[in-house]
Amino acid sequence: MLTAAALPRIPVSEDQVLAEARNGNESAFASIVREHQSMVFGLAYHFLQSQAEAEELAQDVFLALHQNLSRVESARHLVFWLRRVTSNRCIDCVRSSQRRRELPMDDLHEPAESPRFGDPLLQELLRSLVAELAPDARMVVALRFQEDLDLSEIAAIVDMPLNTVKSHLRRSMDALRRKLAARGHVYES
Amino acid sequence: MSLEQELRRTLSRKDPPAGFDNKVLSRIAARETVSTPAQVRRWPRAVLPIAASLILAFGASYYLQQEQQQRHTREAQAQTEQAARDVVLALQIASEKISAAQAKVEEITRYEPTNDR
Numbered sequence: 001m002l003t004a005a006a007l008p009r010i011p012v013s014e015d016q017v018l019a020e021a022r023n024g025n026e027s028a029f030a031s032i033v034r035e036h037q038s039m040v041f042g043l044a045y046h047f048l049q050s051q052a053e054a055e056e057l058a059q060d061v062f063l064a065l066h067q068n069l070s071r072v073e074s075a076r077h078l079v080f081w082l083r084r085v086t087s088n089r090c091i092d093c094v095r096s097s098q099r100r101r102e103l104p105m106d107d108l109h110e111p112a113e114s115p116r117f118g119d120p121l122l123q124e125l126l127r128s129l130v131a132e133l134a135p136d137a138r139m140v141v142a143l144r145f146q147e148d149l150d151l152s153e154i155a156a157i158v159d160m161p162l163n164t165v166k167s168h169l170r171r172s173m174d175a176l177r178r179k180l181a182a183r184g185h186v187y188e189s
Numbered sequence: 190m191s192l193e194q195e196l197r198r199t200l201s202r203k204d205p206p207a208g209f210d211n212k213v214l215s216r217i218a219a220r221e222t223v224s225t226p227a228q229v230r231r232w233p234r235a236v237l238p239i240a241a242s243l244i245l246a247f248g249a250s251y252y253l254q255q256e257q258q259q260r261h262t263r264e265a266q267a268q269t270e271q272a273a274r275d276v277v278l279a280l281q282i283a284s285e286k287i288s289a290a291q292a293k294v295e296e297i298t299r300y301e302p303t304n305d306r
Contacts, residue, residue, distance in 0.1 A: 011225065029214075030210055030214055031218075033209075033210045033213050033214070034210050037205050037209055037210060038202040038204045039202055040199070040201040041203055041204065041205035041209065042200075042203040046200045046203070046204050049205070054205075054207065055205055055206060056285075058205060058209070059209070059212055059213050059216060060223045062213045062224065063213065063217065063223045064223050064253070066217050067222060067223070098277070122195065123195075123198065123199040125195055126195060126196065126199045127199055128202075130196075130199075130200070132281060136259060141196070141200070142200055144196075145193070145196040145197050145199075145200040146200045146201060146202060147195070173192065173222070176196075177192060177193060180192070185192060187192035187195075188191075
């Protein structure tokens with residue numbers, strides 16, 4: 001069985017790594033997984049708010065990538081593909097199961113993981129408020145602030161008109177400001 | 190700090206649990222497959238307008254059909270009412286004629302000599 005530790009990192013360009021992976025080189029594919037796993041897992045985690053579900057979904061995304069490597073044209077396209085498939089799978093996952101936005105107990109308290117990043121309680125609150133957003137809006141917010149994408153890039157990834165994306169983002173930010181203000185955290189728009 | 194900055198901190202990229210890449214590779218080695226990427230299974234954007242147009246067309250057709258049926262019903266009802274009115278009128282005329290005839294008969298009967306003598 002292949003293990004990532006046994007596979008050496010490949011110090012070549014991303015397009016070259018992709019070409020190698022397309023040719024069946026499993027170590028090149030492992031390199032792609034390591035390169036992009038925090039992006040895919042992060043999006044899934046911020047969206048689903050469950051480490052277990054996010055991990056399973058992220059694994060499925062990379063499995064789908066492995067099955068569809070021949071369709072990926074470049075390293076740039078690879079990133080777009082991963083973001084798009086992750087977004088769609090997250091939204092489908094929520095819609096198909098009609099899952100309620102409940103935070104699993106094992107995911108609730110993780111402040112020790114990022115002590116250098118401000119107020120962990122506020123971050124926990126923000127995460128739970130983001131989780132209350134509608135699926136499409138939640139994904140727009142996750143792509144905007146995790147990946148720092150501009151609105152046209154987000155529109156292409158989630159396959160929505162630009163104005164819809166703008167509207168989702170504006171309404172989400174208004175809702176977050178309002179709910180934070182109700183809890184004593186006031187942010188100007 | 191602005192809300193945008195706070196969101197960037199909160200929603201930053203996150204590493205999966207250790208061994209994530211090995212789990213992916215194990216599943217690949219086990220020849221496990223996943224369903225077609227979700228975006229392929231999604232309905233094309235044109236489906237919604239087409240469905241809406243079809244619903245509108247069927248709705249309009251049904252409405253027109255109902256409207257036509259109601260018009261036919263109204264016309265038939267009007268014809269029935271007219272026929273009823275005609276019958277009543279005819280009966281009234283007949284009744285008047287009979288009354289007049291009866292009056293004539295009574296008048297003639299009153300002045301006609303009797304055969305009692």
